[in-house]
Amino acid sequence: MALKIYGIAASRAFRPLWAAEELGIPYEHVRLHYNDPSLKEAPFRGINPNGTVPAIDDGGLVLFESLATTLHLARTRPEGGLWPADEAGHSQVLQWTLWAATEAEPLARQWFHHTTFLPPEARRPELAEAALGQLQARLRVLDEHLARQPHLVGEHFTVADLNVAAVLQRLADLGGEACHHAMAWHRRCWSRPAAQRALALRQAA
Ligand SMILES: N[C@@H](CCC(=O)N[C@@H](CS)C(=O)NCC(=O)O)C(=O)O
Structure with a gap:
């Protein structure tokens, strides 16, 4: 193979x-x-x-x-x-992927570790709370973008959607419930057959 x-x-x-x-x-x-x-x-x-x-x-x-x-x-x-046809789209895919890796994932990971992943005695609820607080501004950026268009880049689902939706898998628990456009987009991404x-x-x- x-x-x-x-x-x-x-x-x-x-x-x-x-x-x-x-x-x-x-x-x-x-x-x-x-x-x-x-x-x-x-x-x-x-x-x-x-x-x-x-x-x-x-x-x-x-x-x-x-x-x-x-x-x-x-x-x-x-x-x-999954890959946009034009140069602008390529750059936007990189933009959203780096946003996922640097702005969203470290905070989502901190929240997950201190609520779920670590053994209870090693969890620090204040770190989970701090991560959640900092994530809210990032999620508003995502929500405002998705209020204007159904996907992150161009007209169709691309690898940018896949990367951001995968990193924010637990969007609802991360305070996403208040972000209606982002939540609707997230449901669309995760309900894809693939x-x-x-x-x-x-x-x-
Ligand atoms: N930034 C890396 C992170 C890779 C990573 O930490 N993977 C975890 C599983 S999700 C792992 O293998 N952990 C084992 C370890 O850290 O020893 C990526 O996105 O691939």
Whole structure:
């Protein structure tokens, strides 16, 4: 198989899995858990020297960073419809992806860790609260943009929508309920058949 995706679907590997499902690319799914000690050793270190998932191997090109993997898959299969046709659209895809990675994900992660992921004794509710407070201004930016157009870039669903919706998977819990346009967009993204197929992989894992 030309494309390999490393990482269980209940990890950020969900992102390239969703992209591959959208694009209709056949792939081999290597279901490595993020707690698997083999992530920190050879040979996996040769695939992702960070010792984390996801990583992909696309016909010999090996990449890490989940959002870079989705950009790569979308860009190299423009016929799949996730990559805009024009230069302005390419730049806007990068803008929203970097926004997701730098403005949204660190805060969403801080909230998730201190409400859910860490063992209860290690959680600090004040850090969860602070993250939620800082996220509200970012979510207003998203909501105002989506009040003007149904997708983040251009007329159609693109990899920008996939990346931002995936990073903000728990939008409703993150204070998104007040952002009606963003919530409606989020529901549209997550109800796509490809997103549902990728979600089903979580159940299978
Ligand atoms: N920025 C990286 C983060 C990768 C990451 O932290 N992955 C988690 C799973 S979602 C992991 O493998 N954690 C294991 C560890 O940190 O040891 C990306 O988006 O790919």
